[in-house]
Amino acid sequence: MATAEAHTDSHAHDHDHEHKDSFITKYIFCQDHKVIAKQFLITGMFWAIIGGAFSAIFRMQLGFPDADLGWLQPLLGKWISADGKLDTEFYLALVTMHGTIMVFFVLTAGLSGTFSNFLIPLQIGARDMASGFMNMLSYWFFFLSSVIMFISLFLETGPASGGWVVYPPLSALPQAMSGSGLGMTLWLVAMVFFIVSSLLGGINYITTVINLRTRGMSMWKLPLTIWAFFLTAVIGVLSFPVLFAAALLLVFDRSFGTSFYLSEIYIGGEALPNLGGSPILYQHLFWFLGHPEVYIVLLPALGITSEIIATNSRKPIFGYKAMVISLLGITVLSFVVWAHHMFVTGMNPFLGSIFMFLTLIIAIPSAVKVFNYLTTLWRGNIIFTPAMLFSIGLVSVFISGGITGVFLGNSAIDIQLHDTYFVVAHFHLVMGSASFFGMVAGVYHWFPKMFGRMMDRKLGYIHFWFTFVGVYLVFFPMHYIGIAGFPRRYYSFTNFDAFSGFTDLNAFISVAALITFIAQFIFLFNFVYSIFRGKKAPANPWKSNTLEWTTPINPGHGNWPGEIPPVYRWPYDYSKPGAEDDFIPQNVPFSETMESNLPHENDEIALEKDIDELVVDETGEHHDQH
Amino acid sequence: MFGLYIFLAVFLILGILLMIFRISRLINVVKGSDEKRASTSNNVNAMLMIAFMVIGFGLAAWYSVTYFDLYDPPVASEHGELTDKLFWRTMWVTLLVVVVTHVLMFVFAYKYRYKEGQKALFYPHNNKLEYIWTLVPAVVLTWLVISGWMAWEDIMAPADKDAEQIEVLGYQFAWSIRYGGMDNNVGDYDYRLIDDVAGNPNGIDFTDKANFDDFLFQNLVIPKGKEILLKIRARDVLHSVFLPHFRVKMDAVPGMPTQFKFIVTKTTQEMRDELGDQEFNYELACTEICGESHFSMKKNVIVMELEDYYEWKAEQETFLSVNPEFMDKVPEELKELAVVTAGIDKQD
Numbered sequence: 001m002a003t004a005e006a007h008t009d010s011h012a013h014d015h016d017h018e019h020k021d022s023f024i025t026k027y028i029f030c031q032d033h034k035v036i037a038k039q040f041l042i043t044g045m046f047w048a049i050i051g052g053a054f055s056a057i058f059r060m061q062l063g064f065p066d067a068d069l070g071w072l073q074p075l076l077g078k079w080i081s082a083d084g085k086l087d088t089e090f091y092l093a094l095v096t097m098h099g100t101i102m103v104f105f106v107l108t109a110g111l112s113g114t115f116s117n118f119l120i121p122l123q124i125g126a127r128d129m130a131s132g133f134m135n136m137l138s139y140w141f142f143f144l145s146s147v148i149m150f151i152s153l154f155l156e157t158g159p160a161s162g163g164w165v166v167y168p169p170l171s172a173l174p175q176a177m178s179g180s181g182l183g184m185t186l187w188l189v190a191m192v193f194f195i196v197s198s199l200l201g202g203i204n205y206i207t208t209v210i211n212l213r214t215r216g217m218s219m220w221k222l223p224l225t226i227w228a229f230f231l232t233a234v235i236g237v238l239s240f241p242v243l244f245a246a247a248l249l250l251v252f253d254r255s256f257g258t259s260f261y262l263s264e265i266y267i268g269g270e271a272l273p274n275l276g277g278s279p280i281l282y283q284h285l286f287w288f289l290g291h292p293e294v295y296i297v298l299l300p301a302l303g304i305t306s307e308i309i310a311t312n313s314r315k316p317i318f319g320y321k322a323m324v325i326s327l328l329g330i331t332v333l334s335f336v337v338w339a340h341h342m343f344v345t346g347m348n349p350f351l352g353s354i355f356m357f358l359t360l361i362i363a364i365p366s367a368v369k370v371f372n373y374l375t376t377l378w379r380g381n382i383i384f385t386p387a388m389l390f391s392i393g394l395v396s397v398f399i400s401g402g403i404t405g406v407f408l409g410n411s412a413i414d415i416q417l418h419d420t421y422f423v424v425a426h427f428h429l430v431m432g433s434a435s436f437f438g439m440v441a442g443v444y445h446w447f448p449k450m451f452g453r454m455m456d457r458k459l460g461y462i463h464f465w466f467t468f469v470g471v472y473l474v475f476f477p478m479h480y481i482g483i484a485g486f487p488r489r490y491y492s493f494t495n496f497d498a499f500s501g502f503t504d505l506n507a508f509i510s511v512a513a514l515i516t517f518i519a520q521f522i523f524l525f526n527f528v529y530s531i532f533r534g535k536k537a538p539a540n541p542w543k544s545n546t547l548e549w550t551t552p553i554n555p556g557h558g559n560w561p562g563e564i565p566p567v568y569r570w571p572y573d574y575s576k577p578g579a580e581d582d583f584i585p586q587n588v589p590f591s592e593t594m595e596s597n598l599p600h601e602n603d604e605i606a607l608e609k610d611i612d613e614l615v616v617d618e619t620g621e622h623h624d625q626h
Numbered sequence: 627m628f629g630l631y632i633f634l635a636v637f638l639i640l641g642i643l644l645m646i647f648r649i650s651r652l653i654n655v656v657k658g659s660d661e662k663r664a665s666t667s668n669n670v671n672a673m674l675m676i677a678f679m680v681i682g683f684g685l686a687a688w689y690s691v692t693y694f695d696l697y698d699p700p701v702a703s704e705h706g707e708l709t710d711k712l713f714w715r716t717m718w719v720t721l722l723v724v725v726v727t728h729v730l731m732f733v734f735a736y737k738y739r740y741k742e743g744q745k746a747l748f749y750p751h752n753n754k755l756e757y758i759w760t761l762v763p764a765v766v767l768t769w770l771v772i773s774g775w776m777a778w779e780d781i782m783a784p785a786d787k788d789a790e791q792i793e794v795l796g797y798q799f800a801w802s803i804r805y806g807g808m809d810n811n812v813g814d815y816d817y818r819l820i821d822d823v824a825g826n827p828n829g830i831d832f833t834d835k836a837n838f839d840d841f842l843f844q845n846l847v848i849p850k851g852k853e854i855l856l857k858i859r860a861r862d863v864l865h866s867v868f869l870p871h872f873r874v875k876m877d878a879v880p881g882m883p884t885q886f887k888f889i890v891t892k893t894t895q896e897m898r899d900e901l902g903d904q905e906f907n908y909e910l911a912c913t914e915i916c917g918e919s920h921f922s923m924k925k926n927v928i929v930m931e932l933e934d935y936y937e938w939k940a941e942q943e944t945f946l947s948v949n950p951e952f953m954d955k956v957p958e959e960l961k962e963l964a965v966v967t968a969g970i971d972k973q974d
């Protein structure tokens with residue numbers, strides 16, 4: 001039986017006094033989850049532009065190694081040599097910052113931060129997060145982290161350059177590369193604040209989903225978006241502390257002379273005193289977060305897609321329970337596969353065998369999800385909104401990127417493929433592109449709820465087709481050079497006969513990458529333009545079932561002006577036989593839809609009284625009824 | 627000046643695009659196509675789905691077939707032939723999955739595009755289907771994993787006792803190759819003995835007799851047909867030994883020696899003849915980011931017939947005979963042995 005949720009929220013009573021909020025409390029130090037979501041979104045978009053620009057620069061180096069990059073000198077200063085060449089170490093700095101920014105700042109903070117914040121209260125029927133204050137702190141810690149990381153870009157010695165995984169000893173010894181000096185220190189400080197932000201956010205999401213669901217909203221009636229955000233938060237709360245520990249030990253090794261990761265090192269003409277540490281220990285700790293992290297960026301995108309595909313196919317999502325169970329399976333398994341990143345690091349080969357089996361198990365729930373998406377499309381009545389296009393695109397890149405995991409998870413095959421462009425292709429499709437598509441789809445879909453206006457459809461279509469074709473032209477060819485053995489994080493390939501034969505393909509990839517990057521500005525324009533000049537949104541533009549569309553078009557603080565609507569049914573009653581319209585929102589009781597009820601649903605009518613009778617006490621005392 | 631023109635041109639193009647955008651929005655408002663549930667764009671998008679599928683698969687197939695050889699690196703080791711086989715087996719299975727799922731997806735997207743008056747099928751679940759598509763991937767994956775696991779166990783099994791021992795030491799930004807000499811035993815080292823100035827970059831410990839006959843060489847020379855055991859270590863940061871043609875990869879870790887055993891099946895000359903390229907060389911590359919010159923940590927690799935290899939090995943001068951000043955480091959009681967084993971008397 002659904003639990004009744006008491007809700008404490010003083011704002012519920014004064015939402016009509018909102019105009020009293022000053023600019024600062026309304027837009028800056030704001031505790032409203034919707035505003036915080038927009039803050040995350042806009043910060044995430046800012047970082048996406050920077051991260052994308054970095055990839056454009058290093059792609060130019062890879063695609064056109066002979067080109068004169070002198071024109072970048074005003075921007076990059078001494079990192080461009082006198083004869084117009086990119087500095088080799090700065091190349092690595094760009095790659096490192098690109099990876100860090102994309103994974104953490106764009107697809108963790110930008111994705112979860114935006115949509116968990118925005119949708120959890122709106123879709124479960126709550127006035128706000130469990131703790132608005134912690135939620136606000138979460139954003140401001142992220143902001144602080146962003147500022148520090150941003151400053152590190154301008155250091156004399158350059159930002160961190162050891163790859164986004166910052167493996168010691170390279171990242172621990174300033175003698176090893178100049179980016180391991182102050183740049184690395186700032187990287188670590190920024191990441192510590194980032195972790196704090198993630199934990200504050202995650203704890204809030206979990207608490208809110210468990211405690212603040214509206215009347216009638218049992219766990220099995222939650223939209224898949226909420227399941228995804230919920231489990232993402234669980235993964236984050238369990239794994240980020242381990243990264244924190246890894247980072248802390250690295251700080252000790254760097255600054256206080258400990259030897260957690262360092263042993264038997266001779267560098268810069270001297271033998272260091274450190275003995276007994278293990279670089280492999282760092283890798284275990286890092287990937288204990290690092291692997292779950294890829295699901296932290298992916299699950300929200302899958303949740304968003306489930307919702308959008310069901311809505312725009314005008315069909316219930318196929319296999320709702322199987323979808324939830326798959327998500328649960330992925331959540332649990334994501335913690336026991338981390339060492340597949342370490343097959344050839346010198347880790348005990350027996351561990352390699354164990355992790356190979358565990359890794360290929362995780363492919364199963366992922367496959368189940370794909371089959372469920374496909375069956376949802378089958379015999380639908382599909383409306384191609386830009387959000388829907390990006391969701392279909394997500395399913396495609398999720399398949400083509402995920403399937404190469406079957407190669408990489410097989411340790412015998414991974415010997416050759418590890419740290420080549422095959423890996424770069426794999427994770428850009430399955431994690432980079434899929435999550436990015438999910439994020440963009442989410443923006444197109446919930447823009448009307450965020451800003452009360454519609455984004456332009458046509459521009460959305462153009463954006464989609466450029467991006468969809470673009471990511472395939474960029475990342476698909478990388479498989480070929482990966483199979484040929486191209487190592488990643490190489491400034492150029494001309495030193496090796498084995499790798500120097502693919503200049504044409506590399507140039508092609510770079511051109512495609514540049515075009516794809518530029519195409520994102522169509523989206524940016526559409527976004528900014530529509531905030532101010534977009535067509536006014538109707539109440540429920542996509543004829544969707546979930547609760548957020550029952551709020552006013554521009555919901556205020558507290559979300560619903562009156563009582564929060566109760567929930568009677570699951571969120572996927574689309575095209576129900578007998579029903580007049582092709583959707584029945586979650587807050588419509590079965591007693592009002594006699595013509596379309598299934599037999600077991602008629603039994604639920606008797607229970608509706610219970611839901612209606614639940615008293616919601618918004619004054620602060622906790623009522624618990626069964 | 628040129629910059630200004632470019633700037634103006636971009637500005638102009640953006641302006642024109644903006645105009646087009648405004649006009650098309652006006653037209654939409656007039657035609658009311660924004661009010662409709664699905665305008666003609668819906669059909670266009672549906673058709674583009676099919677076009678994308680056909681052109682995409684077509685291009686990928688054409689390119690893969692035409693340029694197959696360019697991206698299929700020749701293989702020259704025993705286990706490499708096995709892992710390649712596993713690779714291609716996995717390729718065929720996964721390719722089938724990718725094609726089938728994509729065809730279904732794009733065809734569904736096209737076929738079930740919105741039509742006025744059409745109603746979608748209310749079809750929330752089917753447990754039988756769920757069981758099938760859980761079990762089938764599980765079985766196929768198990769098959770792939772078990773064959774991979776068996777290969778992995780073999781590749782990672784302990785090396786033969788008489789495997790040819792070669793030490794590969796990675797440092798910023800080069801490799802140092804050390805041979806065990808006639809006793810085929812690469813001697814002890816200690817990182818505290820490393821001294822680039824004095825000329826002991828490997829930290830060779832001269833109190834170990836196994837070191838007396840060891841020698842360094844500027845290339846990685848290996849015999850065909852005999853098991854080789856690479857003893858891999860790093861001096862400063864992580865590196866990774868990558869021999870693409872032998873399908874060998876193993877990280878070099880400071881403070882933790884690693885190893886990789888393998889058997890090469892083709893000499894350099896055989897490979898040159900096979901590829902019709904007399905310039906061909908096997909190469910050793912680094913695949914773990916290690917600093918600014920990571921991309922240039924290259925060593926040439928020479929593969930010889932076993933007899934030639936032994937002959938070559940016998941000709942090499944030991945480290946001690948090339949650097950006799952290190953005789954000082956040899957303990958008194960071993961000096962005589964060192965002189966004989968290192969073949970120093972030969973020189974005098």
Ligand code: HEM
Pocket residue numbers: 052055056059095096098099100102103107162163164165424428431432433436474487488489490491513516517
């Ligand atoms: C504009 C689109 C993008 C392009 C053209 C691009 C290109 C690349 C390339 C070529 C590399 C490898 C560089 C090297 O190893 O030398 C790379 C690294 C990476 N990219 Fe991207 N990328 C793009 C978007 C993304 C996105 C959306 C993500 C989010 C997951 C992402 C995450 C990463 C990561 C984690 C690395 C590894 C960084 C490292 O090696 O430390 N990229 N990118």
Ligand SMILES: [Cu+2]
Pocket residue numbers: 290291294337338340341
């Ligand atoms: Cu992983």
Ligand SMILES: [Cu+2]
Pocket residue numbers: 864865866912913914915916917919920921923
């Ligand atoms: Cu390297």
